[in-house]
Every structure is written in C-alpha cells, then in structure tokens.
Amino acid sequence: MIALYTLMEGIIAFFLIAGSIFALIGSLGLARMKDFYMRLHGPSKISTLGVGCILLASIAYFSLLESGPSLQELLITIFLFITAPVSAHLLSKSALHQKLERDPRTRGNPEELQEDDDEHTLEESPQGSSKLP
Amino acid sequence: MIRPRKWLPMPLLSVLLLIVWLLLMNSVALGNWLLGGFLAIVIPLITKPFWEEQPRIKKPWLMVRYFFRVLLDIVVANLEASKVILDPRGRARPAFVEYPLELQENFAITMLASTITLTPGTVSAHLRMDGKTLLIHALDVGDIDDMKRHIHERYERTLKEIFEC
Numbered sequence: 001m002i003a004l005y006t007l008m009e010g011i012i013a014f015f016l017i018a019g020s021i022f023a024l025i026g027s028l029g030l031a032r033m034k035d036f037y038m039r040l041h042g043p044s045k046i047s048t049l050g051v052g053c054i055l056l057a058s059i060a061y062f063s064l065l066e067s068g069p070s071l072q073e074l075l076i077t078i079f080l081f082i083t084a085p086v087s088a089h090l091l092s093k094s095a096l097h098q099k100l101e102r103d104p105r106t107r108g109n110p111e112e113l114q115e116d117d118d119e120h121t122l123e124e125s126p127q128g129s130s131k132l133p
Numbered sequence: 134m135i136r137p138r139k140w141l142p143m144p145l146l147s148v149l150l151l152i153v154w155l156l157l158m159n160s161v162a163l164g165n166w167l168l169g170g171f172l173a174i175v176i177p178l179i180t181k182p183f184w185e186e187q188p189r190i191k192k193p194w195l196m197v198r199y200f201f202r203v204l205l206d207i208v209v210a211n212l213e214a215s216k217v218i219l220d221p222r223g224r225a226r227p228a229f230v231e232y233p234l235e236l237q238e239n240f241a242i243t244m245l246a247s248t249i250t251l252t253p254g255t256v257s258a259h260l261r262m263d264g265k266t267l268l269i270h271a272l273d274v275g276d277i278d279d280m281k282r283h284i285h286e287r288y289e290r291t292l293k294e295i296f297e298c
Contacts, residue, residue: 046214088250089256
C-alpha cells in the first residue's frame with residue numbers, strides 16, 4: 001500500500017516537474033527569439049503542454065490521493081486548446097497588419113508584408129490576390 | 134449519428150453542453166443529468182439564430198482518430214520547439230509559407246488552422262480574404278514544399294474526409 005502511494009506521488013511529481021520545465025522553456029522562447037513571429041511559437045505551443053502536464057498532475061492527485069475521481073481540470077485543458085491557437089492567430093494577424101519587422105533570415109515574402117503605398121487595397125480586393133494556383 | 138430534429142437543432146452542441154455541465158459540477162448525480170439535459174436542449178434552441186450553418190460530421194470515428202493523432206503531434210511539437218529555443222547557436226530557419234487550401238467549409242478551415250498552430254513548428258498567421266490561402270509562419274523548416282505536403286497528407290486530407298466527402 002505504501003509502495004503504491006509512493007509510486008503515485010512519483011508520477012504526480014514527474015508531471016508537475018515536466019509541466020514546469022515546459023512552461024519555463026516557453027517563457028525562455030519569448031526572451032531568446034529574434035522577431036515577433038518567432039516569439040509567438042513559444043507561448044502558443046509549449047505553454048499549452050506545460051499547463052496540460054500540470055493539470056494532469058492535478059487530476060491524478062485529486063483522483064487517486066484525495067476524494068474520488070475529479071475531471072474538472074479537463075475543462076481547462078479543452079478551453080486552453082481551443083483558445084490558444086485563436087489568440088496566436090489574431091496576434092500574428094495584427095502583427096502582419098502593422099508590418100512588423102522580421103528576422104532577416106526568414107524565407108518567403110508574403111504580400112501582406114511587402115511595402116505598399118496604399119495599405120487598403122490588399123484587404124479589400126476579395127479575389128485574385130493570391131499568386132498560387 | 135443523431136439526426137437534427139426540430140427540438141434538437143444541433144445534437145453535437147447539446148452533447149457537448151451536457152458533458153461540460155457534468156464536468157463543471159464534478160458529479161454524475163441524477164439531478165445534474167436532468168438539469169444538464171434541460172440546458173443542453175434549451176440553450177441551442179435559444180442561440181440557434183446566431184449560429185452559422187453547421188457542417189455535418191460524416192465520419193465520427195475518423196474524428197476520434199484525428200484527435201489522438203493531433204494530441205500525439207502536440208507532444209512532438211513541443212519537444213521540437215524546445216530544441217530550437219534551447220539551441221545555443223540559435224540556428225532556427227524561419228520562413229513564411231503560403232499554403233493553398235483545398236478545404237472550403239469555414240469550420241473545417243478553422244480546425245486546420247488551429248491544428249497547424251498546435252503542431253510542429255508552425256503558426257497559422259493569416260487567412261487571405263479569398264479563403265483559399267493560409268499564410269503560415271514556420272519556426273524551423275528545411276524544405277518548404279516538403280512541409281506543405283506533410284500538412285496536406287497528415288491533416289487536410291483527413292479533415293476533408295471527415296467533413297466533405
């Protein structure tokens with residue numbers, strides 16, 4: 001019985017530590033990356049897994065060691081997975097709109113970032129603006 | 134698959150509401166089933182005018198497989214992104230990629246864009262007004278065409294099967 005208890009605690013501790021490490025790396029990405037678009041990658045992906053791991057630990061703790069099964073935390077995970085991509089998308093959309101500078105090594109030159117005297121034509125021309133087939 | 138009825142316009146939303154209610158209350162007592170079921174029927178009826186036309190999910194079991202595939206890819210994505218961030222020499226190879234969309238349904242495109250953001254090295258940055266091109270920013274990519282093919286084969290084709298075929 002005590003061995004099982006220790007094992008459970010070990011698993012919970014593992015998830016907690018893994019989660020915190022991922023969260024730390026995600027925030028480190030914010031500081032280390034060169035331009036806005038690259039910085040966006042850290043928080044949108046890594047923190048999702050970081051929080052996911054911590055919530056798994058929380059589910060395991062309350063289900064196994066405290067009173068009965070507890071799945072409330074799943075809701076947080078689900079909402080996070082739905083909202084994180086949307087906020088990342090909107091952030092990069094507004095960054096493109098402001099034509100924020102990008103890292104010189106970035107390949108590809110989307111028309112959204114090309115210098116243009118009349119900014120509005122891009123958004124308002126509904127068809128045929130794509131260069132791809 | 135449950136068919137939509139007059140008193141049950143969006144069965145999937147109703148099921149989702151019931152599950153969310155039960156999870157929020159953290160109990161499966163009869164009272165919660167009744168109240169959750171009541172809300173799951175009434176809320177879609179009231180909010181129906183605000184909803185866009187919902188696409189039919191044609192292959193629910195494929196959807197389940199897709200969910201687990203994405204879940205696995207999220208873990209892989211995190212390990213890869215961590216590697217790029219922690220790389221002391223900072224050799225990331227960022228790129229903007231214009232991805233030609235084959236999907237047409239709004240909801241399916243939303244799912245694809247979210248998947249791209251959550252999975253290896255890519256954030257969907259912008260959907261052009263014509264709805265045919267998705268602008269993707271990749272953190273570390275070698276061959277751009279290879280990446281496009283990967284997204285198409287792994288995600289877009291499955292989504293197309295789920296919603297459109």
